[in-house]
Amino acid sequence: MTAPLLSLRDLRTEYRTDRGTVQAVRGVDLTLYRGEILGLVGESGSGKSVTCMSILKLLKRGGHITSGSADYDGTDLLRLSEGQLSRVRGDKIGVVFQDPMSALNPTMTVGRQVEEVLLQHRKISKKDARARAIELFKLVRIPSAETRIDNYPHEFSGGMRQRVMIAIALACDPDLLIADEPTTALDVTIQRQILALLKELRDRLGMAIILVTHDLGVIAETADRVMVLYGGQIMEEARVADLFEAPQHPYTRGLLAAIPDPRQSGGALTPVPGSPPDMRNPPSGCPFAPRCPKAMAICLTPPDLYGAGDALHLRPAQRTRCWLADPAVPAELMEAT
Amino acid sequence: MNAPLLELDNLQMHFPTRQGPLKAVDGISLSIQAGETLGLVGESGCGKSTLARALIRLHRPTGGRVLLDGQDITTLSDSALKPYRRRMQMIFQDPVAALNGRMTVGELIAEPLEIMNIGTPATRRKRVKDLLDKVGLGADAANRFPHSFSGGQRQRVGIARAIALEPELVVCDEPISALDVSIQAQIVNMLSDLKRDTGLAYLFITHDLSMLRHIADRIGVMYLGKLVEIAPSEALHVAPRHPYTELLWSAIPVPDPAARRDDAFETGEVPSPLDIPTGCRFHTRCPYASPLCKATEPPLKTGADGHGVACHHPLPSSPSTAQQEIEHA
Ligand SMILES: Nc1ncnc2c1ncn2[C@@H]1O[C@H](COP(=O)(O)OP(=O)(O)O)[C@@H](O)[C@H]1O
Ligand SMILES: Nc1ncnc2c1ncn2[C@@H]1O[C@H](COP(=O)(O)OP(=O)(O)O)[C@@H](O)[C@H]1O
Ligand code: SF4
Ligand code: SF4
Ligand SMILES: [Mg+2]
Ligand SMILES: [Mg+2]
Numbered sequence: 001m002t003a004p005l006l007s008l009r010d011l012r013t014e015y016r017t018d019r020g021t022v023q024a025v026r027g028v029d030l031t032l033y034r035g036e037i038l039g040l041v042g043e044s045g046s047g048k049s050v051t052c053m054s055i056l057k058l059l060k061r062g063g064h065i066t067s068g069s070a071d072y073d074g075t076d077l078l079r080l081s082e083g084q085l086s087r088v089r090g091d092k093i094g095v096v097f098q099d100p101m102s103a104l105n106p107t108m109t110v111g112r113q114v115e116e117v118l119l120q121h122r123k124i125s126k127k128d129a130r131a132r133a134i135e136l137f138k139l140v141r142i143p144s145a146e147t148r149i150d151n152y153p154h155e156f157s158g159g160m161r162q163r164v165m166i167a168i169a170l171a172c173d174p175d176l177l178i179a180d181e182p183t184t185a186l187d188v189t190i191q192r193q194i195l196a197l198l199k200e201l202r203d204r205l206g207m208a209i210i211l212v213t214h215d216l217g218v219i220a221e222t223a224d225r226v227m228v229l230y231g232g233q234i235m236e237e238a239r240v241a242d243l244f245e246a247p248q249h250p251y252t253r254g255l256l257a258a259i260p261d262p263r264q265s266g267g268a269l270t271p272v273p274g275s276p277p278d279m280r281n282p283p284s285g286c287p288f289a290p291r292c293p294k295a296m297a298i299c300l301t302p303p304d305l306y307g308a309g310d311a312l313h314l315r316p317a318q319r320t321r322c323w324l325a326d327p328a329v330p331a332e333l334m335e336a337t
Numbered sequence: 338m339n340a341p342l343l344e345l346d347n348l349q350m351h352f353p354t355r356q357g358p359l360k361a362v363d364g365i366s367l368s369i370q371a372g373e374t375l376g377l378v379g380e381s382g383c384g385k386s387t388l389a390r391a392l393i394r395l396h397r398p399t400g401g402r403v404l405l406d407g408q409d410i411t412t413l414s415d416s417a418l419k420p421y422r423r424r425m426q427m428i429f430q431d432p433v434a435a436l437n438g439r440m441t442v443g444e445l446i447a448e449p450l451e452i453m454n455i456g457t458p459a460t461r462r463k464r465v466k467d468l469l470d471k472v473g474l475g476a477d478a479a480n481r482f483p484h485s486f487s488g489g490q491r492q493r494v495g496i497a498r499a500i501a502l503e504p505e506l507v508v509c510d511e512p513i514s515a516l517d518v519s520i521q522a523q524i525v526n527m528l529s530d531l532k533r534d535t536g537l538a539y540l541f542i543t544h545d546l547s548m549l550r551h552i553a554d555r556i557g558v559m560y561l562g563k564l565v566e567i568a569p570s571e572a573l574h575v576a577p578r579h580p581y582t583e584l585l586w587s588a589i590p591v592p593d594p595a596a597r598r599d600d601a602f603e604t605g606e607v608p609s610p611l612d613i614p615t616g617c618r619f620h621t622r623c624p625y626a627s628p629l630c631k632a633t634e635p636p637l638k639t640g641a642d643g644h645g646v647a648c649h650h651p652l653p654s655s656p657s658t659a660q661q662e663i664e665h666a
Binding site for chain 2: 043044141157159160187188189190191192193195196199200214215216217218220221240241244254255256258259260261262263265266267268269270271272273275276
C-alpha cells in the first residue's frame with residue numbers, strides 16, 4: 001500500500017467577520033492518493049472552497065485555521081512559513097478557480113503568465129520557458145498554440161481561458177491539481193470538453209486532482225472517489241460507483257432525488273425541503289437535522305463518521321455521518337422527533 | 338386551436354456596435370398558448386435574454402412583431418403599453434437584488450398593487466398574505482427584509498411580486514440558475530403548482546436542458562440568434578432532430594457512473610455573433626455539415642406533429658421511424 005499524497009486531519013477553519021464567526025470547516029479529514037480524482041461535492045457554503053484554500057493557506061481576510069494538519073508527501077503544509085508555501089504553490093500543487101478572468105493578469109499576454117510561473121520555480125532560460133509554454137498550450141488543446149500565447153486574456157473565450165489556467169497550473173508538473181468549480185461558469189458543451197481534458201491529463205501525467213463541484217453529474221462523469229460536504233463537515237465518503245449505487249446518508253439520497261437525469265423522462269422532481277444552515281450559528285447536532293426526513297431525538301447530538309473499508313485500503317471506506325449508520329445506537333433513541 | 342396568448346413574428350433585435358450590427362435575435366417566430374410553458378434553451382450569448390427583454394418590450398425590437406392576444410404591441414408608446422405590461426411580468430436570476438433594500442417583503446409584494454391602484458391598504462395586506470402563502474413563505478415573512486433570506490426564499494419573494502397583478506404570462510429568465518440543486522426543484526415544483534392553479538403561461542429560459550424537461554410543455558432551442566428546433570418536451574428529449582439539440586443533450590453530465598463517457602468530446606465553441614457563419618450558422622461545429630449547409634440557411638419547417646426543425650439534414654423524426662428506415666433499407 002503506497003502512502004497517501006495528501007492527508008488532511010481534523011481541519012477546522014473559521015472566518016471572523018463583523019457579523020460573527022463563520023464556522024466554515026468543522027473537522028474535515030481527507031485522504032488523497034497519487035493519480036486519483038477526488039470529488040468534493042456540496043451546496044454553496046458547505047465549505048468546499050475553504051477546505052481547498054486552507055490546504056494552501058490561501059484564505060481571505062478574517063480566515064483562520066484553528067486546528068488540523070495537512071501532510072503532503074511528508075510535510076505538514078499548515079506548519080510551513082509563507083516563503084516555503086509560495087514554493088509549493090504553483091510548483092508541487094497547481095490551482096484552477098471558477099473564474100479564470102479574476103486569476104489572470106489582464107495586462108500581460110497569457111504566454112508571459114505561463115513563463116513567469118516557470119521562471120519563478122525553475123532554473124530555466126527565457127527561450128526554454130517560451131517553448132515550454134507552447135508545449136503546455138498544446139497539451140491543453142488550445143488551437144494555434146504558437147500564435148495564441150501572444151494574446152491577452154480578454155481575447156479568449158471563457159472555455160479557452162480556463163484552458164490557459166490549466167496550462168499555468170500544470171506548468172511545473174504538479175503532483176496535485178486543485179480545481180475549484182472549474183466548469184461552473186461554462187456552458188455544458190464546454191464543461192464536457194474541460195472535464196474530458198482533466199481526465200486525459202490525469203491519465204497522461206499521473207497527477208492527483210481534487211475536483212470541487214456542486215454538480216453530482218460532474219462527479220459521476222469524472223471522479224474516482226467522492227466526499228459529500230454539508231455544514232462544514234463530511235456527510236458521506238465513498239467510491240463514486242458506491243455512492244450512486246447505494247447512497248447511505250439522507251442528504252446524499254435527497255440530493256440524488258432532487259436532480260434531473262437527462263436519460264429519464266420528465267415529471268415532478270423531489271426537492272429537499274428547507275435551506276442550508278447559517279454557519280455563524282450551525283445546528284448543534286447533525287447539521288442536516290432541520291431538513292432530514294429521518295431526524296430523531298438523538299440527532300441533536302452530533303453523529304460521527306461511521307463505516308470502514310478493509311484495513312489495507314484496497315477498497316476504501318464508505319463512511320457516513322449519520323446516527324442511522326451507527327450500529328450501536330439503542331433502539332429507544334431511534335424514535336422520530 | 339385557440340389564438341395564441343403571445344406571438345412573435347420574425348422578431349429581430351440587432352444592437353449597433355462599432356464592429357457592425359450585433360444580431361442578438363435574428364428573426365424568431367414562435368407562439369405561446371394561454372396556460373402553456375414554453376422553455377427556451379441555448380448556450381450563453383445565443384440571445385435568450387435579449388428575446389425575453391424584446392418581447393416584454395424592455396427593448397424596442399428592430400424588426401418583426403410582438404402580438405399579445407392578437408394585439409400588435411411592437412411599437413406602442415410607454416403609455417399605450419401600460420395595460421399590456423400588467424399582463425406580462427418577468428422574473429430574473431436574483432429578482433430581489435434590483436429592489437429597494439429598505440422595503441420589507443410585504444411592501445415589495447404590495448408595491449405593484451399600489452402602483453396600479455388596486456384595492457385598499459387592508460385588502461392589499463390580505464392579498465400579500467395570500468401571495469406569501471402561494472409561494473410557500475409564512476405570513477410572518479411580510480415584516481422581514483429580503484436580504485436576510487436565502488437564495489431560494491428570495492426567488493419566492495420575486496415570484497410573489499411577479500404574480501401579484503395576476504399576469505397571464507410570466508417570463509422567467511434563468512430563475513433557478515443561481516440556486517443550490519436541492520432548492521432548484523423546490524422552485525420548479527412551485528412554479529408548476531402556480532400554473533396549474535391559476536392557468537398562467539411561462540416563457541422559461543435556462544441553459545439547463547435537463548431541468549427544463551421537468552417544467553416545459555414545449556421546448557425551443559436557440560443558436561446564435563435563431564430558433565433551430567422547437568417541439569413538445571418529450572419529443573425533443575426522445576427524438577431531437579437538430580444536430581445542435583443532440584449536442585446539447587450529449588453534453589449534460591449523467592448522474593450515473595455506470596454511464597460514464599471517456600471520449601474526448603471536441604465540439605468547438607460558438608462563433609462570435611458579430612461574425613455569423615454563412616448558410617447554417619451551426620455548420621462550423623456540425624458533424625453532418627454538407628456543402629449545401631455552408632451555402633444556404635435552412636428555414637424552420639414545422640411538421641404536423643408540431644415538431645419544427647431548421648436543418649438540411651435533420652435526424653430521424655422518432656426512434657420508431659428510425660427503426661422503420663433501417664428495416665426498409
Ligand atoms: N472571505 C470570507 N469571509 C467570510 N465568510 C466566508 C468567506 N469565505 C467563505 N466564507 C464562509 O465560509 C463558509 C464556507 O464557504 P465556502 O467554502 O466558500 O463554501 P463552498 O465553496 O462550499 O460554496 C460559508 O458559510 C461562507 O459564507
Ligand atoms: N444592450 C446590448 N448591446 C449590445 N449587445 C448586447 C446587448 N445585450 C446583449 N448583447 C449581446 O447580444 C448577444 C445575446 O446576449 P443575451 O441575450 O444576453 O444572451 P443569453 O441570454 O442567451 O446568454 C450577446 O452577444 C450579447 O453580448
Ligand atoms: S443523523 Fe439524524 S438528522 Fe442527521 S442525517 Fe442522520 S437521521 Fe438525519
Ligand atoms: S443544416 Fe447542415 S450544418 Fe446545419 S445543423 Fe443541419 S446538417 Fe448541420
Ligand atoms: Mg466554492
Ligand atoms: Mg441570459
